[in-house]
Amino acid sequence: xxxxxxxxxxxxxxxxxxxxxxxxxxxxxxxxxxxxxxxxxxxxxxxxxxxxxxxxxxxxxxxxxxxxxxxxxxxxxxxxxxxxxxxxxxxxxxxxxxxxxxxxxxxxxxxxxxxxxxxxxxxxxxxxxxxxxxxxxxxxxxxxxxxxxxxxxxxxxxxxxxxxxxxxxxxxxxxxxxxxxxxxxxxxxxxxxxxxxxxxxxxxxxxxxxxxxxxxxxxxxxxxxxxxxxxxxxxxxxxxxxxxxxxxxxxxxxxxxxxxxxxxxxxxxxxxxxxxxxxxxxxxxxxxxxxxxxxxxxxxxxxxxxxxxxxxxxxxxxxxxxxxxxxxxxxxxxxxxxxxxxxxxxxxxxxxxxxxxxxxxxxxxxxxxxxxxxxxxxxxxxxxxxxxxxxxxxxxxxxxxxxxxxxxxxxxxxxxxxxxxxxxxxxxxxxxxxxxxxxxxxxxxxxxxxxxxxxxxxxxxxxxxxxxxxxxxxxxxxxxxxxxxxxxxxxxxxxxxxxxxxxxxxxxxxxxxxxxxxxxxxxxxxxxxxxxxxxxxxxx
Numbered sequence: 001x002x003x004x005x006x007x008x009x010x011x012x013x014x015x016x017x018x019x020x021x022x023x024x025x026x027x028x029x030x031x032x033x034x035x036x037x038x039x040x041x042x043x044x045x046x047x048x049x050x051x052x053x054x055x056x057x058x059x060x061x062x063x064x065x066x067x068x069x070x071x072x073x074x075x076x077x078x079x080x081x082x083x084x085x086x087x088x089x090x091x092x093x094x095x096x097x098x099x100x101x102x103x104x105x106x107x108x109x110x111x112x113x114x115x116x117x118x119x120x121x122x123x124x125x126x127x128x129x130x131x132x133x134x135x136x137x138x139x140x141x142x143x144x145x146x147x148x149x150x151x152x153x154x155x156x157x158x159x160x161x162x163x164x165x166x167x168x169x170x171x172x173x174x175x176x177x178x179x180x181x182x183x184x185x186x187x188x189x190x191x192x193x194x195x196x197x198x199x200x201x202x203x204x205x206x207x208x209x210x211x212x213x214x215x216x217x218x219x220x221x222x223x224x225x226x227x228x229x230x231x232x233x234x235x236x237x238x239x240x241x242x243x244x245x246x247x248x249x250x251x252x253x254x255x256x257x258x259x260x261x262x263x264x265x266x267x268x269x270x271x272x273x274x275x276x277x278x279x280x281x282x283x284x285x286x287x288x289x290x291x292x293x294x295x296x297x298x299x300x301x302x303x304x305x306x307x308x309x310x311x312x313x314x315x316x317x318x319x320x321x322x323x324x325x326x327x328x329x330x331x332x333x334x335x336x337x338x339x340x341x342x343x344x345x346x347x348x349x350x351x352x353x354x355x356x357x358x359x360x361x362x363x364x365x366x367x368x369x370x371x372x373x374x375x376x377x378x379x380x381x382x383x384x385x386x387x388x389x390x391x392x393x394x395x396x397x398x399x400x401x402x403x404x405x406x407x408x409x410x411x412x413x414x415x416x417x418x419x420x421x422x423x424x425x426x427x428x429x430x431x432x433x434x435x436x437x438x439x440x441x442x443x444x445x446x447x448x449x450x451x452x453x454x455x456x457x458x459x460x461x462x463x464x465x466x467x468x469x470x471x472x473x474x475x476x477x478x479x480x481x482x483x484x485x486x487x488x489x490x491x492x493x494x495x496x497x498x499x500x501x502x503x504x505x506x507x508x509x510x511x512x513x514x515x516x517x518x519x520x521x522x523x524x525x526x527x528x529x530x531x532x533x534x535x536x537x538x539x540x
Contacts, residue, residue: 027108027142028067028068028107028108028110028160029108029141029142029143029144029160029162030142030144031128031132031142031143031144032144032366032370033144033145033370034144034145034146034147034157034370034371034374035067035068035144035145035146035147035160036067036068036146036147036149037065037066037067037113037115037146037147037148037149037160038065038066038067038148038149038152039063039064039065039077039096039148039149039150039151039155040063040064040065040066040150040151040152041061041063041077041150041151042063044151046061046063046150046151047088047090049061050077050078050079050092051079051087051088053078053079054078054079054081054085054087054092055087058078058081059078060076060077060078060097060100061076061077061078062074062075062076062077062100062101063075063076063077065077065096065098067107072098072105072107073102074100074101074102074105075096075097075098075100075101075105076096076097076100076101077094077095077096077097078094078095079092079093079094079095080092080093080094080095080114080116081095090155090156090379090380091117091155091156091380091381091382092117093114093115093116093117093119093158094114094115094148094158095112095113095114095115096112096113096115097111097112098110098111098112098113099111099112106167108167109167109170109171110162110163110165110167110168111163111165111167112163112165113160113163114160114161114162114163115146115148115158115159115160115161116158116159116161116291116293117156117158117159117382118158118159118293118382119293119382120293120294120298120299120400120402121293121294121298121402122382122383122387122388122391122396122402123364123368123388123391123392123405124145124157124159124367124368124371124375124388125364125367125368125392125405126292126293126294126295126296126298126405127143127159127161127291127292127293127295128143128144128145128159128367129296129360129363129364129367129405130261130263130292130295130296131143131161131292132363133257133261133350133354133360134257134289134292136353136354136525137253137257137346137349137350137527138250138253138254138257138288138289138527139168139172139173139250139286139288140288140289141161141162141163141164141168141290142161142162143159143160143161143162144159144160145157145158145159145160145370145371145374146158146159146160147374154377154378154379155380156378156379156380156381157371157374157375157378157381159293161291164276164288164290169278173278173280173281173286174280174281174470175280175281177221178221178224178278178279178280178281179221179223179224179225179227179228179277179278179279179285180219180220180221180224180276180277180278180279181217181218181219181220181221181224181228181276181277181278182217182218182220182275182276182277182290183201183202183216183217183218183267183272183273183274183275183276183277184201184202184215184216184217184218184273185271185273186201186270186271186273192215193211193212193215195209195212196209196211196212196215197212200216200272200326201216201271201272201273202216202217202267202271202272202273202275203216203267203272203326203327203328203329204231204232204235204236204272204328204329205232205236205326205328206229206232206233206235206236206237206328207229207232210225210226210229213225213228213229217277220276224279227245227279227283227285228277228285230245231245231246231277231285232328234246235328235329235332236328236332239332239333239335239336242332242333243284244283244284245283245284245285246284246285247284247285247286247287248333248339248342249342249527250286250287251287251329251333252333252339252342252343252346253346253527254267254275254287254289255267255268255329255330255333255343256343256346256347256349256350257289257346257350258289259316259318259320259347260347260350260351260355260412260416261295261296261350261409262295262296262297262313262316262408262412263292263294263295263296264294264297264299264300264301264302265291265293265294265295265298265299266289266295267287267327267329267330268302268320268321268327268330269299269301269302269303270301270302270303271303272327274289274290274291274292275287275288275289275290276288276290281470282470282471282472296403296405296408296409297310297313297402297403297408298402298403300313302320302321303321303324303326303327310395310401310403310407310408311411313403313408313412314408314411314412314415315411315412315415316412318344318347318416318419318421318422319334322334322335338514338519341514341517341518341519342519344421344422344517344518344519345426345518345519345520345521347416347422348422348426348518349524351413351416351417351422355409355412355413355416356413356417358410360405360409361392361405361406361409361410364392364405364406365392368388368392372388375388383396390404391404391405392404392405392406393405393406393407394407395407421517421518422518424515424516424517424518425456426456426513426515426518426519426520427454427455427456427457427458427459427461427513427514427515427520428454428455428456428513428520429452429453429454429461429511429513429520429521429522430452430453430454430455430522431451431452431453432450432451432452432511432522432531433450433451433452434448434449434450434451434507434533434538435449435450435451435538436537436538436539436540437538437539437540444535444539445535445538445539446499446500446535447497447498447499447500448465448497448498448499448500448507448509448533448535448538449485449495449496449497449498450463450478450495450496450497450498450509450511451493451494451495452478452493452494452511452522453492453493453494454478454480454492454494454513455492456515457515457516458494458513458514458515459514459515459516460477460513460514461477461478461480461494461511461512461513461514462475462476462477462478462496462511462512462514463475463476463478463496463498463509463510463511463512464509464510464511464512465498465507465508465509466507466508466509467500467502467504467506467507467508468504468506468508469508476496476498477496478494478495478496478511479494479495479496480492480493480494480495484497485497505534505535505536506532506533506534506535507532507533507534508530508531508532509530509531509532510522510523510526510530510531
């Protein structure tokens with residue numbers, strides 16, 4: 001196994017001033033609000049024209065939109081091209097291109113807006129709740145609700161999902177000009193070459209013919225096909241080097257999330273879809289989760305056999321696809337013992353942070369309470385109010401069933417908590433310190449000596465550190481062997497000394513503690529909040 005464990009490029013939260021931002025102080029995507037979006041077309045047959053454009057490609061219909069008191073003129077509007085579409089239906093998902101004619105026009109930096117019709121979600125909370133949970137662990141879109149009007153008539157209550165665009169990339173990765181791809185929707189399989197592997201979708205299997213990638217991924221950047229192909233080659237043929245091309249930790253978070261929340265309209269399900277890949281300035285790809293409308297078991301196919309029944313969804317195997325070579329992102333990563341323990345640690349975090357304590361249920365009820373009146377008044381809603389009202393707890397539908405979120409997740413939580421690997425208590429890290437200059441000593445501290453108390457049978461303890469934001473993390477072992485500064489062997493106090501080699505004066509770090517089955521982290525929210533300290537502070 002390689003000495004370096006994980007390449008984790010933590011997000012850079014840049015202040016992003018935009019001409020289109022609202023002046024209310026609240027974001028367009030703040031979760032606990034319903035936005036009002038008023039679309040205006042200069043003609044009455046807009047529905048027929050949108051249907052026609054959708055049939056003939058991705059053309060845009062010109063109009064205006066009013067949001068938060070500001071009118072955006074000359075925008076382009078169409079039905080979403082990658083989502084189910086029914087001609088004549090009064091509730092198709094919508095896409096709005098704000099900079100259709102004015103290149104500078106944007107809203108909080110975003111030049112396009114996405115509104116999901118919440119197909120197969122009678123609760124109307126799956127996507128908003130799913131993204132809220134995902135954002136606790138990885139870069140993921142914000143989402144809330146939007147009441148949409150077209151030509152002053154109510155069109156419906158929609159899910160308002162933040163666009164994954166240059167503004168999103170800049171905010172989370174500190175750049176937006178790297179190779180950028182989207183796994184193509186599974187329906188886009190016309191004229192597929194016989195020389196390519198058939199129906200592998202966005203699974204990231206390696207293909208020697210570059211042309212084959214054109215059918216499984218949408219290119220959203222000016223270049224980068226060679227980088228994507230190299231990612232698949234390393235993943236499939238040289239997985240020991242995967243950290244050089246992929247942010248493994250964030251990938252494991254995405255896979256853990258998909259499994260715990262039974263999000264099978266994803267890489268984990270049949271079609272390996274609904275995710276993006278962005279390569280940052282350090283040369284590492286990051287997966288970005290997308291389209292959670294069918295999470296919490298609304299899509300039920302894993303790629304073999306028929307759709308899963310409720311009990312099978314509740315008891316979905318934590319190691320689903322671990323032995324499936326046609327899902328290399330799962331298969332190859334979980335072969336690695338360390339990655340497998342990290343994955344299990346991430347699953348356990350999601351279960352105990354949101355599911356076991358029923359926080360997810362409380363948030364779902366709050367969201368439904370927020371939108372209840374708007375749902376009732378929606379003239380084009382897919383489901384009856386009776387279905388909406390019981391959808392958290394009861395399966396909706398007879399032939400094509402949609403599980404109640406709580407009936408699915410309460411049983412899933414019980415199942416996962418009792419599973420052999422997740423039932424293991426993780427190593428406990430506490431009393432983390434960095435040793436400063438001794439009292440009355442004239443000798444300045446020139447190294448970062450990190451100590452931590454670690455209990456619950458740790459097998460290995462490491463500190464992941466970097467000297468500057470945006471740089472790669474490095475790894476140092478923490479020892480409890482009575483050597484290299486450790487005073488007493490086997491007393492549970494672990495130590496590591498890190499000396500800067502290029503004049504660095506500040507360190508950012510977190511601790512990984514591994515036992516026989518699972519990995520734990522300190523701080524638990526290391527993805528967003530690292531421990532930090534400077535030599536100046538240590539020498540006071």
